[in-house]
Amino acid sequence: MIIAAARELAEAEGWEAVTIRRLAERIEYSQPVLYSHFKGKDAIMAAVAVEGCADLAVDLRTARTSTPDARRAVAEVSTAYIRFADRRPALYDAMFGQKLDLPFATPQAPAVLQAGFAELAEAIRPHAGSDDLGLLTETFWAALHGLVTLTRGGRTPREQHDRRLALLLARFTH
Amino acid sequence: MIIAAARELAEAEGWEAVTIRRLAERIEYSQPVLYSHFKGKDAIMAAVAVEGCADLAVDLRTARTSTPDARRAVAEVSTAYIRFADRRPALYDAMFGQKLDLPFATPQAPAVLQAGFAELAEAIRPHAGSDDLGLLTETFWAALHGLVTLTRGGRTPREQHDRRLALLLARFTH
DNA sequence: ACCTCGTTCCTAGCAACGCTAGATACGGAG
DNA sequence: CTCCGTATCTAGCGTTGCTAGGAACGAGGT
Numbered sequence: 317m318i319i320a321a322a323r324e325l326a327e328a329e330g331w332e333a334v335t336i337r338r339l340a341e342r343i344e345y346s347q348p349v350l351y352s353h354f355k356g357k358d359a360i361m362a363a364v365a366v367e368g369c370a371d372l373a374v375d376l377r378t379a380r381t382s383t384p385d386a387r388r389a390v391a392e393v394s395t396a397y398i399r400f401a402d403r404r405p406a407l408y409d410a411m412f413g414q415k416l417d418l419p420f421a422t423p424q425a426p427a428v429l430q431a432g433f434a435e436l437a438e439a440i441r442p443h444a445g446s447d448d449l450g451l452l453t454e455t456f457w458a459a460l461h462g463l464v465t466l467t468r469g470g471r472t473p474r475e476q477h478d479r480r481l482a483l484l485l486a487r488f489t490h
Numbered sequence: 491m492i493i494a495a496a497r498e499l500a501e502a503e504g505w506e507a508v509t510i511r512r513l514a515e516r517i518e519y520s521q522p523v524l525y526s527h528f529k530g531k532d533a534i535m536a537a538v539a540v541e542g543c544a545d546l547a548v549d550l551r552t553a554r555t556s557t558p559d560a561r562r563a564v565a566e567v568s569t570a571y572i573r574f575a576d577r578r579p580a581l582y583d584a585m586f587g588q589k590l591d592l593p594f595a596t597p598q599a600p601a602v603l604q605a606g607f608a609e610l611a612e613a614i615r616p617h618a619g620s621d622d623l624g625l626l627t628e629t630f631w632a633a634l635h636g637l638v639t640l641t642r643g644g645r646t647p648r649e650q651h652d653r654r655l656a657l658l659l660a661r662f663t664h
Numbered sequence: 665a666c667c668t669c670g671t672t673c674c675t676a677g678c679a680a681c682g683c684t685a686g687a688t689a690c691g692g693a694g
Numbered sequence: 695c696t697c698c699g700t701a702t703c704t705a706g707c708g709t710t711g712c713t714a715g716g717a718a719c720g721a722g723g724t
Contacts, residue, residue, distance in 0.1 A: 412639075412640070412643065412645060413643075414643075415643065416643070416644075420644055420645045420646070422647075447657055448653070448657075451650060451653055451654055451657060452657055454640070454646050454654055455633075455637070455654045455657045455658050457636070457640070457646075458633060458636030458637040458639075458640050458646065458654070458658075459629075459632060459633035459636050459658070460636065461636040461639065461640055462631070462632030462633050462634065462635040462636030462637075462639070463629070463632040463636075465586075465632075465635065465636070465639065466586070466628070466631070466632050466635055469586065469587075469588075469589065469590070470590075470594055471586060471594045471595065472594070472595055472628050472631075472632065473595045473596075476625060479622070479625055480625055480628055480629045480632070483621060483622075483625060483626055483629045484629050484632075484633070487661040487662055488661055
């Protein structure tokens with residue numbers, strides 16, 4: 317209930333509107349109850365983020381397996397990634413925007429997280445050449461993440477988002 | 491005084507430690523005085539961010555003009571960018587991390603901001619080929635920004651940062 | 665039937681936050 | 695000597711994350 321309420325509220329009004337008091341009110345318990353389930357607000361956000369990772373992994377997988385063409389697959393995965401960030405800004409924010417004490421690039425990372433990364437890696441693999449797949453995937457991921465955050469923050473005009481993505485893809489596929 | 495105090499405090503303890511009360515205490519005035527100079531905390535952060543943009547532009551310029559070799563120039567500019575983000579995390583955060591009501595990719599954008607972007611663009615220009623220089627610069631910038639934020643947020647291990655940058659450069663220069 | 669005990673939940677409160685209303689001190693202009 | 699705009703203050707509002715301490719309640723033993 318707590319996670320669901322936090323997610324709904326965040327997606328509806330943004331994370332700054334998510335307060336312990338409002339969550340408590342919404343689930344019809346008092347505030348201290350939340351602290352007996354989570355260490356604090358950050359832990360609740362982390363839980364929502366993990367849910368979000370699972371969703372993203374699903375999106376990426378269906379995008380990647382939607383076509384046998386290796387070049388189109390990367391494009392599909394990329395647009396799926398960007399679309400996810402675009403349609404679920406609060407979720408994306410919890411996952412990749414904030415400080416978040418989740419183990420990420422380590423074996424203890426949540427499985428859903430590794431699954432999403434693996435989808436990206438599989439899409440990239442045909443274009444890796446002799447480069448290290450893991451590192452290349454991280455680099456490509458960073459580029460996607462940068463496009464998303466700069467556009468979202470208003471640093472980069474939204475209009476030509478597609479053309480920027482095309483430029484990126486042109487440099488990462490061959 | 492306000493901007494200087496905010497910047498020092500942010501660089502020393504991070505933005506979450508920067509409160510109006512502490513700033514007021516540090517400059518030895520009462521809190522309302524700050525509100526007669528800035529509309530609110532966000533405006534103070536924006537002012538610090540503009541200062542940071544000027545600093546970054548200087549760093550990028552000296553990096554770009556440090557070598558006549560076009561390929562090395564991009565590399566120098568990139569490492570300068572990353573180093574700036576690494577050594578002044580709070581400043582970088584104010585500039586590109588937060589919501590920030592500054593005009594960015596418009597003619598009204600602060601001159602210092604456009605100056606920094608122009609340095610990036612000049613470094614990229616020799617490798618643009620037939621691509622639109624502005625869009626390509628934005629894309630490259632996004633990739634750098636992604637590398638910075640993912641590493642900073644712990645999403646990507648810091649160790650092989652250099653190799654990731656090398657991969658990125660290999661794809662953006664030719 | 666009664667007492668005990670762990671669990672679950674609540675009311676109440678702390679310290680800190682961003683921000684604002686209203687009052688006060690002070691200097692130059694008439 | 696008065697007036698008035700400016701600069702500054704004290705005090706306080708409403709909100710935040712989080713916690714201390716106590717009340718209610720069901721299971722288990724005597």
